[in-house]
Amino acid sequence: MTDSIIFAGFGGQGLLFAGKLIAYGGMIEGKEVSWIPSYGPEMRGGTANCSVRISDMPVSSPVVSNPDYLIVMNSPSYTKFINSVRPGGKVFIDSSMIDEKCSRTDIDCFYIPATELAHDNGVDGMANIVLCGKLLRETGVIKTESVENALNKIIPESRKALIESNLKAIQIGMDI
Amino acid sequence: MSVVFRKPDSMADVNTHYCPGCTHGIVHRLICEIIDEMGIEGDTIGICPVGCSVMAYDYFNCDMIEAPHGRAPAVATGVKRSLPDKFVFTYQGDGDLAAIGTAETIHAAARGENITIIFINNTTYGMTGGQMAPTTLPGQVTQTTPYGRDVEKAGYPVKMCEILSQVDGTALAQRVSVDSPKEVQNAKKAIRKAFQIQRDRKGFSIVEVLSTCPTNWGMSPVESLERLRQECIPYFPLGVYKDITAKENSND
Amino acid sequence: MTAERVLMKGNEALAEAAIRAGCKCYFGYPITPQTEIAAFMAKNMPKRGGTFLQAESEIAAINMVLGAASAGVRAMTSSSSPGISLKSEGISYIAASDLPCVIINVQRGGPGLGGIQPAQADYWQAVKSGGHGDFHILVFAPNSVQEMADMVVKAFEKADQYRIPAMILSDGMLGQMMEPVVFPEISDKMPEKPWATNGHGNKRKHNIINTLFLQPDELEASVSARSKKYETIVENEQDAEFYLTDDADIVVTAYGAVSRICREAVDEARKNGIKAGLLRPKVLWPFPVKDYQKIVPTAKSILCAELSTGQMIDDVKLAVNCSVPVEFYGRTGGNLPSADEIIKKLAEINDSLS
The missing domain is CATH 3.40.50.920 (Rossmann fold)
Incomplete structure (x- = not known):
């Protein structure tokens, strides 16, 4: 059993971090995981994306062409990736940033105004994590407690306050 | 009977391959005298890149490395960063230091790398048979400037001490000559000062030694020394271009 | 207790493993997609008793490695394809000097400036033409973040054992991707290097690191001796899965x-x-x-x-x-x-x- 996820949007929206968080959580559960970013000048202000695999078996290729799940936070990335999602897949769309509506009937699309929700709830800039919360809720790709454990590992001691706001953002996503 | 003159201990007891009248031997000897006087043969690593002195590893009794052309300051950096308590010197010619190795030289100085460079400037590529060097004088005939160095086409000589004196990491940049016993003594003082700066961990030191190449200049040794005085020194004036210890020394 | 799995980029895992393997000197120059190695070394070497130095060029970096290897310490440089071309002069000299060192190539597309995405176009350069002259270097090919770590340790060990440069031929994908990695426990016992030019301390004859042999018979003897060494390596070091x-x-x-x-x-x-x-x-x-x-x-x-x-x-x-x-x-x-x-x-x- 392998789950593959693409996280895509603008550089600065925290998509690489979101992917790392989910991959880290998978690793904590004892699963095999991989994370690979797009890299290069395109990252600076342009689109940024990363591919994550979470598997019971060793991961063959970290490169994901047809994801099971897609978290997407800007229009160019939506256009780029929407048709690559596997039939039966799930897509988590930040509807604060993306106006398009998907016409595919073989996938489930969730329209979440994540950027607005984050802003309204005092966790500005954590729309990426809000979407992760929804991903956890709808897919169970990893357990919520694994994300908590991952946050404790990834976020350095000096910035512990961030853990709480991340957890809050996760909860917002879960509650939608 | 007392011994008044002998070969320094750190100088190998072998014949060198240098041409008759070449001043490399004098400079080798000065370095070895200083190594002996400072008692540092066992703590010294010398680096000689490509050029007439490439085989100097056989002439010094300290540990020696032969380096790629122009790269001696980088190799010296690697040695010194690994062994900061040892003495590290490079012995480089003008083509090596001022043409192919300009970047390595200037950046070692910029880092204030605590090494000593002995720079032999004889205004020609000696080893390959006398081609134009970065320090070849305007009008000087070489194999690759057969009509004399035309600065319109071949550019101007590079004055390394002047350039390196502008670099913040340089502790000492001094130009000396070995054309007379008096200048040989001055050269020795400069090289000793450079080694002392390294001992005191004060940074990058370079001593440029104006030298002769009778074979490639097509002159007798005596004529060569005369040319050095008449033509080279006026273009490359002797002197201290930078010495961060000068102030403290003047207070002595 | 089993060692902890950590999620790391290939480049960073390699750098961490290199430090654990006793790498004391790292010299590098920025180039995508290997720059994380330099950044990791810059952050960690000073805290762990090592030297990080950003060189003025790839040429200088490999020659600094030559110097550090001559001094007897474990030294490494890393780059990506165009930078490795610049290092090839130094690699030839290091091989000819019979010095151990580790060189990382996180390959990108070429020729010329090429691109910055993963490629394997430097195979010939790595295994056949790492520089001028008659020589070989060991070339390891990891395919996971774990192997990026494991193979750099092995590269240092084998480089010392045979007194030969060793290369990790990686690529942008392996360098940039994150996977779980477990760092092996490594003995801090370093092999003796009686040949090193580290100052003879008046206790031995002077050592010389040299690649120049103007007499044909001397050069042939040197090349032949190295060729014998290569025969041993060919016999003992082949590895495949x-x-x-x-x-x-x-x-x-x-x-x-x-x-x-x-x-x-x-x-x-x-x-x-x-x-x-x-x-x-x-x-x-x-x-x-x-x-x-x-x-x-x-x-x-x-x-x-x-x-x-x-x-x-x-x-x-x-x-x-x-x-x-x-x-x-x-x-x-x-x-x-x-x-x-x-x-x-x-x-x-x-x-x-x-």
Whole structure:
């Protein structure tokens, strides 16, 4: 059993971090995981994306062409990736940033105004994590407690306050 | 009977391959005298890149490395960063230091790398048979400037001490000559000062030694020394271009 | 207690493992996609008793490695394809000086400035022409973040054992991707280096590191002695991984990033009734000829997959003595083949066999 996820949007929206968080959580559960970013000048202000695999078996290729799940936070990335999602897949769309509506009937699309929700709830800039919360809720790709454990590992001691706001953002996503 | 003159201990007891009248031997000897006087043969690593002195590893009794052309300051950096308590010197010619190795030289100085460079400037590529060097004088005939160095086409000589004196990491940049016993003594003082700066961990030191190449200049040794005085020194004036210890020394 | 799994980028895992392996000096120059190695070293070397220095050029960096290796310490540099070309002069001198060191090439697309995405176009450069003259370097080919860490440790050990430069031939995918990695416990006991130019301390004759031999007989003796050493390495250091090759009609062969995609393709092909297997060289020089010989009796076809227009395939053909047909599939420019592309090629070959 392998789950593959693409996280895509603008550089600065925290998509690489979101992917790392989910991959880290998978690793904590004892699963095999991989994370690979797009890299290069395109990252600076342009689109940024990363591919994550979470598997019971060793991961063959970290490169994901047809994801099971897609978290997407800007229009160019939506256009780029929407048709690559596997039939039966799930897509988590930040509807604060993306106006398009998907016409595919073989996938489930969730329209979440994540950027607005984050802003309204005092966790500005954590729309990426809000979407992760929804991903956890709808897919169970990893357990919520694994994300908590991952946050404790990834976020350095000096910035512990961030853990709480991340957890809050996760909860917002879960509650939608 | 007392011994008044002998070969320094750190100088190998072998014949060198240098041409008759070449001043490399004098400079080798000065370095070895200083190594002996400072008692540092066992703590010294010398680096000689490509050029007439490439085989100097056989002439010094300290540990020696032969380096790629122009790269001696980088190799010296690697040695010194690994062994900061040892003495590290490079012995480089003008083509090596001022043409192919300009970047390595200037950046070692910029880092204030605590090494000593002995720079032999004889205004020609000696080893390959006398081609134009970065320090070849305007009008000087070489194999690759057969009509004399035309600065319109071949550019101007590079004055390394002047350039390196502008670099913040340089502790000492001094130009000396070995054309007379008096200048040989001055050269020795400069090289000793450079080694002392390294001992005191004060940074990058370079001593440029104006030298002769009778074979490639097509002159007798005596004529060569005369040319050095008449033509080279006026273009490359002797002197201290930078010495961060000068102030403290003047207070002595 | 089992060591903790941590999620790290390949470049960072390699750098961490290098420090654990006793790397005392790192010299580098920024170039994508390997810069994380330099950044990691800059952050960690000063805290752990090592030296990080950003050189003025790749040329200077490799010569600083030459100096540090001469001084007897474990030294490393890293770069990506165009930068390795600049280092090739120094690599030749280090090989000729019989000095141990580790060189990392996180390959990107070429020639020229090329691109910054993964490629395997420097195979020939690594295994055949690392610089001028008659020499070889050890070339390791990791295919995971774990192997980025494990192989750099092995590279330091083997480099010291044989007094030879060792290269990790990686690529942008392995450098940039994150995977769980467990760092091995490493002995801090370093081998003696009586040949080092570290100051004789008046206790021994002076050591000389030299590559110049103007007398033909002396140079020939030096080259021959090194050639003897290479024979020992060829005998002892070949290494490859076999996956489902025992009954395979078609053996896919690939190293590094592509080998992972090929493994997925082999699994899928098996589901479709194609008897495929994978032979993955873990060391590229010495090329694992002995391992390729093992598949000769059973394989009906070999498919060599590379991120190039075909470089390793020459060695594959030589390794099987052209007794098995060798097909090729390659992508360039920084493109990775999908598993589907490999499966399609496997299906074509399978059809031609029946």
